[in-house]
Amino acid sequence: MPISLTNEMMRAIIMDHSSNPTNKHVPSKEGYEKEHMHSDNCIDDLDIYLKVENGIVVDACFEGVACTISLSSTDIMCDLMKGKTIEKARYMIEQYQHMMHEEPFDDEVLDEAVVFVNTSKQAARIRCATIGWNAANSILKDK
Amino acid sequence: MYDINKVRADFPMLNNKKMQGKPLVFLDNASTTFKPQSVIDAMNKYYLEMNANSHRGDYDLCYNMDVEIQKSRETIARFINSETNEVVFTSGDTEALNLVAYGYALEFLKPGDQILISEIEHASNTLPWFRICELTGAKMCFVDIEDKKVTVEGVKKAFKENKNIKIVALAHTGNVLGYTINAKEIASIAHNNGAILVLDGAQSVPHIPVDFKDLDADFLTFSAHKMCGPTGIGCLVGKYELLQKMATFHTGGGMNVKFNKQGEVIPLDAPAKFEAGTLNLSAIMGFKAAVEYLNALGMDNIHKHDEELFKYAISKLEKSDKVIIYNKDSNNGIIAFNVKGVFAQDEATLLNSKGIAVRSGQHCAKMINDVVGDIATVRMSTYLYTSKEEIDIFVENLINGGDILDAYFLN
Numbered sequence: 426m427p428i429s430l431t432n433e434m435m436r437a438i439i440m441d442h443s444s445n446p447t448n449k450h451v452p453s454k455e456g457y458e459k460e461h462m463h464s465d466n467c468i469d470d471l472d473i474y475l476k477v478e479n480g481i482v483v484d485a486c487f488e489g490v491a492c493t494i495s496l497s498s499t500d501i502m503c504d505l506m507k508g509k510t511i512e513k514a515r516y517m518i519e520q521y522q523h524m525m526h527e528e529p530f531d532d533e534v535l536d537e538a539v540v541f542v543n544t545s546k547q548a549a550r551i552r553c554a555t556i557g558w559n560a561a562n563s564i565l566k567d568k
Numbered sequence: 569m570y571d572i573n574k575v576r577a578d579f580p581m582l583n584n585k586k587m588q589g590k591p592l593v594f595l596d597n598a599s600t601t602f603k604p605q606s607v608i609d610a611m612n613k614y615y616l617e618m619n620a621n622s623h624r625g626d627y628d629l630c631y632n633m634d635v636e637i638q639k640s641r642e643t644i645a646r647f648i649n650s651e652t653n654e655v656v657f658t659s660g661d662t663e664a665l666n667l668v669a670y671g672y673a674l675e676f677l678k679p680g681d682q683i684l685i686s687e688i689e690h691a692s693n694t695l696p697w698f699r700i701c702e703l704t705g706a707k708m709c710f711v712d713i714e715d716k717k718v719t720v721e722g723v724k725k726a727f728k729e730n731k732n733i734k735i736v737a738l739a740h741t742g743n744v745l746g747y748t749i750n751a752k753e754i755a756s757i758a759h760n761n762g763a764i765l766v767l768d769g770a771q772s773v774p775h776i777p778v779d780f781k782d783l784d785a786d787f788l789t790f791s792a793h794k795m796c797g798p799t800g801i802g803c804l805v806g807k808y809e810l811l812q813k814m815a816t817f818h819t820g821g822g823m824n825v826k827f828n829k830q831g832e833v834i835p836l837d838a839p840a841k842f843e844a845g846t847l848n849l850s851a852i853m854g855f856k857a858a859v860e861y862l863n864a865l866g867m868d869n870i871h872k873h874d875e876e877l878f879k880y881a882i883s884k885l886e887k888s889d890k891v892i893i894y895n896k897d898s899n900n901g902i903i904a905f906n907v908k909g910v911f912a913q914d915e916a917t918l919l920n921s922k923g924i925a926v927r928s929g930q931h932c933a934k935m936i937n938d939v940v941g942d943i944a945t946v947r948m949s950t951y952l953y954t955s956k957e958e959i960d961i962f963v964e965n966l967i968n969g970g971d972i973l974d975a976y977f978l979n
Contacts, residue, residue, distance in 0.1 A: 432977045439973060467913045468929050468944045490943060492913040493972060543976040547917050 435540040438501075443493045448486045448503035452476070457484070460560040464552050469495045473560035475506070477568065482506045482514050487557060494541070494550050499557025501538050506561060511568050518562045525551050569872065570865050576953050578604040578861075590923030593958045598743055598771060598902050598949035599927055600793045603858070610857035611798055614850035621846055623822050633849060640856035641839075647859045648773060648788065648805060650780040656804040656811065656839040657847055661770040662692040664789035664804035665737075667842060668766050669696035671814040672787075673735055679705030682733045684726050684763070686711040686718045687935040688742050693768040694935070697737060709733065713939050716745055716895065720753045727761045736765045740772035740788075744931045744940070744947060745895040746902030748772060755784045764810070770794060774951070775874055775900050777867040780805055792851065796952075797858030801851035804842070811838035820844035862952075870952045874901030877950045877959055884963045891966065894940050901950040904940065907966065912944035914972040919946075921975035922965045 430438075457474040464470070471489035475482055485503035502521075506514055513534070521538055523530035527545050544554040576582045581602040585592040594602065614636075620629035622637055638652070645652040658664040673683070683697045687710055701708055709730045711722045718738055727733060736758045741748045755765040764786035772778055773788075774795035780788050787810070791802035806814075816823060816835055823844040825834040835841035862870065878899055885891045885905070894904040907915050916928035928946045930936060937943055948962060970978070 436971075436973045436977060466929075468911075492911045494914070494917075547920060547975050549920065550913075550917055553913070 430539065435542075438537055438540045439493070439497045442497035442500040446496055446500035448500050449488060449496070450486055451488045452484065452486055457486075458564050460563045462556045462560040462563075464495075464556055466549060467492055467495070467553050469553055469556050471495070471499060471556060471560065473499070473557055473564070475561060475564045477511065477565075480511050480568075482509050482511065482565075485561070487560075491556070492550075492553055494544070495553040495556050498538070498541055498554045501540070502557050502561060505536055505538060511565055515562070515565055518558050518565070521558055522555065525555055569869055572873075572953070572955055575865070576955065578606070579953055580605060580608070582953060587923045587925065588921050591961075593922075593924040593961050595948040595950065595954070595958065595962055596925045596927050597951035597954070598746075598794070598931075598947060600799070601774070601796050601951050602953065603796055603798065603854070604861050606861055607796060607798065607854045607857045611850040611854040614853050618849075618853075622849060623840075636856075637847065637849070637852055640852045643856045643859050644803060645805075647863065648769075648778050648780045649782065650788075650805045651808060653837070653839055654780075654805050654808050654811065656806065656842045657852060658789075658802050658804055658842075659800055659848070660791040660793070660802035661768065661789045662791075664787075664802055665692050665766070665768060666696045667804050667817050668737075668787050668789070668806070668814075669700050671817045671842070672764075672810065673697070673700045673706070674703060675813075675815040677704040677706040677734055680732055681706040682709050682730050683707070684709050684711060684723070684730065684733045684736045686738060687713060687939055688716075688718065688744060688933055689737070689739055689935070690743050690768065690770070691932045691934065692770075693737055693739060693766075697735075706734075707732075711738075716939055717747045718742075718749045720750050720757070723754050723757050727757060727763075733758075733761060733763045736763050737768070738765070739768045739770070740778070741769075741775065741900050742902075742933075743771050744902070744904055744933050744936055744945065746771070746898040746900040746904075746949075747895065748776065748900060751783045751785060755786075759784070771900070771902070774862075776871045786810055792855040792858055795858055796861055798848075798851040798854035801848050801855050806838075808838065811842075814838075814842075816841050816844070818842070818844040822846075865952060871900075873952055873954075874950055875899045877901065877954055877956065878903065880956060881948070881950075881959045881963065884959070885966070888967045892942075894942075894945060901954075903948050904945045905948070906942060906945055910972055912942075912946045915946050915966075918969055918972045918975045919962075919965060921978075922961075922969060924962055924965060926962075 469491045476484040485506040520530045579602045622633045758765045766787045767785040769790040773790040788805040793799040827833040892906045912928035926948045
């Protein structure tokens, strides 16, 4: 994903994922690991579900209540997570965290998630933009 | 009335402070308030001139500190019309409510007794009671809310339906919708039914004249930081005979007459028996200065100012069909609202990007959703130094402030 996305394109991507989050549902099959995360300064209260088979994240989805930023960032994360090896998924989460805190990051692996590059302008919302990512990290960290 | 510009000049935080590069408009006063220079000076005076512990020395500095504490207690007692020895210093409203819960309710409630609260209570006037029920076998019951309000009729009905209510614990003024209950009438109903009234005054004492004796509440709690005072200090005001009956909560130095190896402890009389350990002495001095500041302006004037700003803001907001207001018929300087189609937190972030501080969410009143009919609200709250110009900036940005993502892309 080129970082040369225009602001208008980035805004459209965020709004699209928050209005129509395709990964927002409870998994219909078994074999998922769940992590619950909630925020102490926002309404965000999410369950993240990951299905990992043979070292690969084969599915990711979530359910819960969330603001625009957490809804959209979690939905994008689920899209990007699918099909990645645990190692690549962890690397992506790490790069996303770097971006959140205005540190150098590998934009190639963040793909559509680069739309959240400005989150640090509203520091109180960093927690929202990372809540789903932290939950996924918590599931993957011991694997 | 007072001169708002003169008042604003007393507050260092109102002196050209910026947020997000824009002039700060602070409309989160139900959360905490700014401090005038006189309060800051009073606190500094402790560290610069008076630094000593209280009740613990034979020298002048210590004696002077004891005198300061007593003066602060007297000032607070006069402010809410109680006896001086009915004022117990706590770390704030939350600790004061916990003190009633653990010192009074835990001591006197029995299995099957009931505690009456409402769904609009703040966590601090809910969770201590839940815990007391776990510990004693007492049960919670809830006042029926009528048109988003706790009413006298609702409380009467609760007493008809629940025969073992021993404690009624209610916010004098609600922290989300800002409605003030008829505490005097509710105290009378509680007393006629053999119960006591615990009044959470966190949002009332800073904003309206409160007369503890006239209301005839049994306990009244509040925090200094919501009334221009320091954080970390507040008080429990209680009828003296109840304070004397209550068990101690925190124990340690400064609260006992003597104790021995057999574990026998003779506590001091109230209020000292609740004030174990070194008190927050600079904050106690700041608390007194805050009350003096409010007294100088006059609580009637402060309430009038809040009410005037409330009406002014509502009249402007009503012109927009974008804004949903949940408490139009209130008057205490709190407006709970949402912008249609916008999640509360997203609106609060947009306002932050304009330099405007408001709060969003459930405001620690997590049972309130059914009452307001929405999962989260934005709350703007004024105080004695809020100006009409600030309301104008708030309304303009609320109505014409642009898209919520501007906060990330246009700043």
